[in-house]
Every structure is written in structure tokens, then in C-alpha cells.
Amino acid sequence: MGDASTTTARPTTPSTTSGGRHEPSPGGAGSEHLEQYRRELTGYCYRLLGSGVDAEDAVQMTMLRAWKGLERFDGRSSLRTWLYRIATNVCFDEMAGSKRRAMPVDVSAGPSEPVVSSLGAPLEESVWLTPAPDARVLPDGDPAEVAVARESVRLAFVAVLQHLPPRQRAVLVLREVLRWSAEEVADLLGSTTASVNSALQRARATLAQRRPSPGSPLDALDAEHTALLRRYVEAFEAYDMDALARVLHADVLQSMPPYALYLTGPDDVVAWHVGPGGACRGSKLLPVSANGSPALLQYKPTGEPGRYAFWALHLLHVADGKVVEITNFLDRRLPALFGMPESIDA
16 A cells, blocks of 8 residues: 555545544644544554554554654645554554464463473564553543443454454454444545445454453453452462462463463462462562453562562453453563553562
């Protein structure tokens, strides 16, 4: 498609944005006009790329290209549409030739890894789906729009999106998440409404065939989920394995991207924590929000009294009132992404 920042925007109605929302004329637009779209663009790029860090980088590149091409922007389309066109091209460039990101359950060679002496060598970061902070990808405003956006950044949904070819992925997100019309999407992609509608139907069919992730994400407004999360935190921080086992589902799955370790069942999970994972004893867990649900940043003792260093982000799924999936993302870039420190004091 080429670099949209160096092309003339296609004409659309200048007084409205996609989805029917009104936007003031961007005449004389500067960086402040561009920045107001950063959060929604980050959410869009995250759904396409499956990586919070890559989404941030894609939006930064979008802003840079837009800023360089701003004087050539003639206002015949809305500024928002123009930015989405640039962001889409940036994401398509990023996805060209790249592998599909996945969750460990999708790439594991077997049902469970044995409890081994170490994590082993990490796999490439590009293999895994990675989390995103709610504050970077979810909109403010209308509760109904926020609810739709929250569901569309759930890890299970973003994981399914990765099974779609790039154009189908973009069409599905633009049409069914952001509520753009087929005509607007066709204009953005330089395509036809018939082609957009066909791509949407194929994308829907693929999604219907993919099995959901086990359980459901935690809901901050659900009292039972809140109590379960509190029990998980108390058990983990006390390193009380009996208490931890009591909050785990009989079919619990635990994985630790970017490592291949993959555990099933409370016995394996507990054996790991009292064995190879024993260095996590004494950790502190701090609450954050990721992918539309509560999550926890784990800080592990450093050996220096009262000092803890970031180790992992815990993202939980629940079923039947217990934790059925634990994904520990061991990525040193996450504290900065979530606006948290790399280390803390007691």
C-alpha cells in the first residue's frame, strides 16, 4: 500500500470520524492534535500485533510519519482516519513475514512439561502474545464503548485474531470493534466494500472455529473474583502452598512466556514453586490492570534486605470459582510499559 504519510488522503466527509463521531477541523493541527489519538491507536495496533511493546512502537512510528507529513495533509479526510491509515500500514509492515504470536497452550509440544531444574533457554519474544496495560489501550468515556473495548483486548480474543491474515485482522477490528462502516474500511485499505465484506465473513468463520482459552478473565466488578484474587495474593506472598493449591482448579494450567515451561494440575504447580521456582518465596505482588482485567506484578527478593526486583506479570483466568490458568509473563520491559518501577522497597 505504501507509506500513507506521503500520500494524499482520500476524500471522506471532513466533519465526522469513523463510527459517526464528530471531530473538529484539523486545520493547523500540531502535535497536540495527533496526541489525542494515541491511546485508541495503541489499542488498535495491539489487537493487530499481539504485543504491547510492539503496539507502542507502531504508534510512535505512526506519530512520527504523521508529523513529518502533516503539512501535506489537506483535510479531505478526518485527521483520525488519516492516522488510522498510517497506523494500518505500519502494522502491515511489521506483520510482513512475521510468525503468528500465540499463547503457550497453542504451541506446547505436550500436555505438560515435567518439573525441571531450571527454566532453560527462552524462546524468541516474537513467538508469544504479550500483555498490554488497560491505561494504554482502553478508551475513556461511554461505558458501553469501554465494555466492548475491554472484551476485544482480552488475551483469548487477541490470540484468536493472530490466526487471521493481516488484512482480515484489520477488517475485523475496524468493522466489529471500532464500528467503522464497510465503505470507510474500504477507503482506508484502498479496497472495495465487496472485498471488505468478504474478508469480514472469512474472518468471522475463522474465529468461530477457534476454541476459547480455558475459563474467563477476572472481573474487577465481580465480588467472587475479587475475593479469589485476594486469596491468591495472600497464599503466594505467604508462600503457603496448601493455601495456593486450594485456590487452583483441578485442571489449572501454568505457563511462563518466553520459556517453554508448561505445567498442568495443582501438584505440578506446587512442585515447581517448592522446587525450581523456590526463589519466588517472599515475593510481593502489586495490582495492575492488563488486557481488561486485574493482574499482578511480581517483585522477587534480590538478596538485599528489603529490596525486590520485578520478575513477572501474573494474568489469571478463573472457572468454577477457582484459578484455572496462570500466565506469568517474564519480560523485563513490562514495568516500564505499565508505568511501574523495576524494583521496590519493602
